[in-house]
Amino acid sequence: MAVRTTKSQLDTLLQLFAGSTHALVLTHNDPDPDALASAYGLATLLRAHRRKGQHINVAYGGTLMRPENKALARYIPVRFRRSGSLDFTAYDFVALVDTQPAQGNHSLPVDMIPSVVLDHHPRLLQTSNVLFVDVRPSYGAASTIVWEYLQVAGITLARTLATALFYGIRSDTLDLTREASDADKEAYQELLMYVDQVALARIQQAPLSKSDYRALAQALIRTELYGYLAIAAVDDVHRPDMAAELADLLIRMEGIKWVLVMATYGDTLILSVRTLDTDQNAGHLIRKAVGDRGSAGGHDTMAAGRIPLAGHDAAAEIQRLRERMIELTKAPAQGQKLIADL
Ligand SMILES: [Mn+2]
Numbered sequence: 001m002a003v004r005t006t007k008s009q010l011d012t013l014l015q016l017f018a019g020s021t022h023a024l025v026l027t028h029n030d031p032d033p034d035a036l037a038s039a040y041g042l043a044t045l046l047r048a049h050r051r052k053g054q055h056i057n058v059a060y061g062g063t064l065m066r067p068e069n070k071a072l073a074r075y076i077p078v079r080f081r082r083s084g085s086l087d088f089t090a091y092d093f094v095a096l097v098d099t100q101p102a103q104g105n106h107s108l109p110v111d112m113i114p115s116v117v118l119d120h121h122p123r124l125l126q127t128s129n130v131l132f133v134d135v136r137p138s139y140g141a142a143s144t145i146v147w148e149y150l151q152v153a154g155i156t157l158a159r160t161l162a163t164a165l166f167y168g169i170r171s172d173t174l175d176l177t178r179e180a181s182d183a184d185k186e187a188y189q190e191l192l193m194y195v196d197q198v199a200l201a202r203i204q205q206a207p208l209s210k211s212d213y214r215a216l217a218q219a220l221i222r223t224e225l226y227g228y229l230a231i232a233a234v235d236d237v238h239r240p241d242m243a244a245e246l247a248d249l250l251i252r253m254e255g256i257k258w259v260l261v262m263a264t265y266g267d268t269l270i271l272s273v274r275t276l277d278t279d280q281n282a283g284h285l286i287r288k289a290v291g292d293r294g295s296a297g298g299h300d301t302m303a304a305g306r307i308p309l310a311g312h313d314a315a316a317e318i319q320r321l322r323e324r325m326i327e328l329t330k331a332p333a334q335g336q337k338l339i340a341d342l
Pocket of ligand 1: 034035098120140141142172
């Protein structure tokens with residue numbers, strides 16, 4: 001079993017922690033399963049080495065959005081604090097997990113440099129100021145990195161922790177099919193035998209709200225097909241990640257290789273793009289479509305964007321993006337409704 005985290009890395013991390021009185025484990029805003037699980041795992045590692053009188057808090061900013069994420073947070077036996085309620089100046093040790101200082105998706109004040117960064121996203125330049133950095137872009141999940149630390153520390157994982165870390169790896173790597181390294185595969189397999197499958201099934205099948213079904217119905221009725229391109233525009237979604245979920249569903253439609261979902265959420269137009277077209281990059285395409293009207297980015301097959309709507313006409317913006325998407329994907333300009341007879 002090739003654990004890639006070294007004893008010296010573990011010792012350095014624990015030395016930094018040992019010198020603190022108030023430690024904070026912070027993950028990114030609107031945390032996903034990998035963020036929740038890796039924060040839980042790192043907090044467990046620190047707790048196992050905690051001195052008397054030493055405090056450890058775990059926190060995130062934003063909100064839990066998907067029902068699965070809410071269910072996982074409820075299952076994890078750690079009290080997650082909301083970053084809005086924290087006095088960051090009270091902490092003399094901050095560990096960022098599943099994100100980095102300059103990533104822009106967490107709540108750590110910009111003038112605070114964390115003591116530790118554990119992450120699997122591409123390494124950002126500003127991360128060099130941090131005392132202890134372990135960034136492994138080849139890994140599919142931060143949960144894998146944290147699992148290795150727990151292994152090196154010789155900590156026996158509680159069933160809840162094994163289940164959470166397993167789900168973190170499962171969801172970030174789409175069951176080892178997306179950006180999964182050998183390390184992720186190994187952690188996944190090692191954790192598998194300790195997973196509480198019944199609890200995990202309940203988390204993954206967490207109840208959906210009536211608003212979820214309403215958004216789904218509206219998206220399906222509003223879906224227009226332009227040959228291999230499907231476009232859906234939805235009004236007033238109750239949670240911003242609904243756009244991504246709808247896009248994931250629409251890209252499974254036979255004959256479709258591009259999807260754009262646009263959803264208004266408060267004063268923002270949320271965009272989600274999916275593609276099966278291996279010749280084009282969804283991230284590049286959405287940046288071209290959004291231009292300087294908002295922010296956008298992503299990967300080969302999936303991308304997202306946001307356009308502020310304050311003072312704009314949402315319908316005009318949606319129409320502009322629709323035309324731009326048709327142009328960029330070279331789809332037929334004439335569309336037809338997916339469901340015309342309802
Ligand atoms: Mn992650």
